[in-house]
Amino acid sequence: MLEISCPFCGPRSETEFINGGPVRETRAENPHDFADSDWVDYLILAPNPLGPVTEEWWHIMGCSLWFAITRDTTTHEILPCSRKSHD
């Protein structure tokens, strides 16, 4: 059971959060600028590394904040995240 630090609430047990998968590119302003296959890639391809991954968590049992952490998928170590929480 991970211990995840919510930027507002501090370190909390994993059970307070819902995982949102790896961080993706921002949803484009105009999806029609993309070719079909590129938009499909945006929809379905996600990073799946053996090692550090930057992923989103939602603090549903707390402040409702969406934020990102960097976690190593082999050791579950949560590394200091270079990505700031969204403002």
Add this chain to the structure above:
Amino acid sequence: MTNDSQRLSSGGDIDRTKIISFEFNGTLHQGYQGDTLASALIANGVSLTARGFKYHRPRGIMGVGSEEPASFVELLGDAASGSQPITTVVLREGLRAISVSCWPSPNFDLMSINQLISKLIPAGFYYKTFMWPNWHFFEPYIRRIAGLANAPSQAPTSGQYESRNWFCDVLIIGAGPAGLMAALTAARSGARTVLVDDGTRAGGGLLNRKERVNNKWGGEWVQCITDELDSLNTVLRLQDSTAWAYREQNLVIVTERQPTQKQLIQRTWRIRARRVIIASGAIERTLVFANNDRPGVMLASAVQAYVNRYAALPGRRAVIFTNNDSAYQVALDMIAAGIEIAAIVDCRDDSSSGGLPLAGDMPRITNHVVTRVLGRRRVRAVRLRSNENGDTRTISCDLLCVSGGWNPTVHLYSQSRSTLRYDDALAAFIPHKPAQACECVGAAAGEFGLQQILVGGLEAGARAVSDCGFQRRETIAPTTSTSPPYNIEALWHVNSDDASANSFVDVQNDVTLNDVHLAIREGFGAIEHVKRYTTGGMGIDQGKTGNINIIGAVANQTDVALRDIGTTTYRSPFVPIEFGAIAGGKVDSAVRPYRHTPITQWHKDYGATMYESGAHWRRPGYYSRPGESLQKTINREVLATRENLAIYDGSPLGKFDICGPDATRLIGMLYTNLFLNLSVGMGRYGVMLTEDGRILDDGVTFKLGENHYLMSTSTANAQAVYRHIQHFLQVERPKWRVWITPITTQWSNATVCGPNARELLERLESDIDFSAATFPFMALREGTVEGMLARVCRVSFTGELSFEINVRSRHVLKLWERLFEIGKPLGLTPIGSEANHVLRVEKGFLSLGHEVDGTADPHDLGMSWAMSKKKADYIGKRAVEIRRSQDSPRRELVGLLTDDPSRLVTEGAPLTPKGQLQASEGFVTASVWSVARSRSVALALLTDGRSRIGQAAHVRIKNEIVPVTITQPCFYDPASERMKN
């Protein structure tokens, strides 16, 4: 009743003033407070305590703690919980235990007939035999024979399990000498300290040996330390508590088996520590030779414990077989207790053993091995063989103590993902690199000298304390006499002259050395494969005493060094844990706490049967009347709605308040339909997609003001919608100024529907005008109803004229009761979800989970009108276009009318071409008896369905073919005139 013929008249850590009676396999015995079931049986001279689970060979007690590989018992009565090792059962008054894997008793076990066919059932036999006609023919019998204890048939009559979350600076696992020193150092510095130990008393290995620390006997010294620890308010000390799992970020799970609170059965602690010190000691290993599983073959350290701690003699004339020095002290303790040592058989030659000074006059036989045990129900002699010239001799004895060396108990350390390395000098795997903030100390780190153990514990405690930012208070390590050195020569197994010899590497699972060789021959030579092919190490004891011998056997057979083979992965739990302890308080309704509306009791009093309704809500399914069948009840409720006046509790529907300058822009992005032209005070049914074009939800959203909307969602998907919107706003468009507030439970509603709905509402005290002219379909009016602040909206999920009266949740029961006061004489009928289901199916309205199954898009469901062409972009638009551009056949929503009007098809049943047994072309999404049409009606998703309206199709229900006609997906009031009235 047997007598305690094997109990020493004095000594031991037992309370001879408290006699305890207990029953073992139907025979009454007596023991003392402080005994375990094993020690009491040994003291009573009982040596045949079990049978092996496969071959049903006679077995006795081999160990003294959770490492026990041979004897397992099932407790009867309230203490029942499946099988446990006989050595960990604490003796209590009235205890009743039986041996597992034998019937009727270990003394006479019918299943021992298995020994006659043992050659046919080596490891993995079920992959090769019992194949014809069918493995499943044999499986039930084999399972019954192979079973261990019975699962308890009832819950305990009293008491419950509890879970507790805990946090601390330093967690110390094990209260032996190293753990106690670490705990003392940590506690004195002011750090929040937790010390857990699986023994009834603290002390670890000191309790089993005669050592002196600071000029006191081990037990006395331990008492001083625990007295001080218990006096400090920084320490939580748990005894009878096993740490059994080590998870991420220093979370350790501990189960306390004897909480002081009498109403608790067990308590599980989930402890998050800043630093963990693992002082879990070491476990002695067995040696592998023919018939090394006979009753009377025991671990040397276990014999030492029984003699010193429990004053019980496991035998009268012993042979000791060892490959290391630690067994010599055991011999001295046995002699002091009056056991005759017939011989110490040391496989090493004279030059390598440091135990020589200790041996004194004891009869030592060096450079020999034990090749075989003689005796079946009890050891009666051992056969030795010389390493030099192969000469053999036989020595009679009734006890064989084996010492194969020591394994540091690295299980939890390994679970933390920390790595091990093989140490040649110790011939064991020891801690290498920690992966989390933890360290091993004492014997768990491969340190076997007591002085070093005490110093090591102190220093580890000091490190942990300063890492946590505390100031260490001066602590001096106690002194003890120097321990003899520990030398060992690895002996993974004794080669037998007899190929059929049963040399066990895993006593619990009846795995022999031959099985390991078989696995390697069959190509399963990787250590994880050897484990699974032979099941070695997979029993309740998890191979604590024997796994290293398996690794050694593989090393010898394949010529690969042990360091390169490594161990199998250590997994939690370290010992068997009851399910109740894992669940804690999450039992019965606490597993999934239900959500109820304030009207729930009224529903139940009126005769409602409550259904689970998504998102943990419970809603009325139907309100039965005496003598009514379920179908009659549903028909009555449906009829009341279609012809007169009905009411239902729609409170659980998701509701969100959305406001801000960008609110309209948000609504436009979320829904497929155009909302720009929505007027204030009106609502619109909208469909919400995910970005990859699947239908996420549908619902009605009302415009309350220029920048203010009230969104409603389905009951079950409220949280999914909230997540979708929050993610979009926070992550994708953080600069948009719009805020969403969940108000699902702040507002509750009573929905009045039916052609006479207006009549009822007009009789309410209200400032709202309910007339058709001023209150059109899809409008929302705010005002007061019966003195309560209300929002009333004309939405219809039933297809009839319908008013949803929303009030503050704390008022809704009052509203409901007032509606009944006025409505009862008008024939007001409460309806449940069963009736609602029929009503919506007759209208062809969508239901998530039925028609919306994750594959259909709004065009498939006949809702192209909801897919705005005017909007350049909304979530999911592009994905739907891409999918549809692929031109593959789509499954479209249609209605089905069975050729036989009284025949209902099953929801979920497939439709296949001509009803043949082949790939389906669609499936039935809903099927009900329609009161309006007096016949069955169904909805289905069918390939190219819309172009096939009017044609025949076939539903396949198991092997029956039900012919149907394809129709429009609406069976009642297709123009929806009744609800728009």
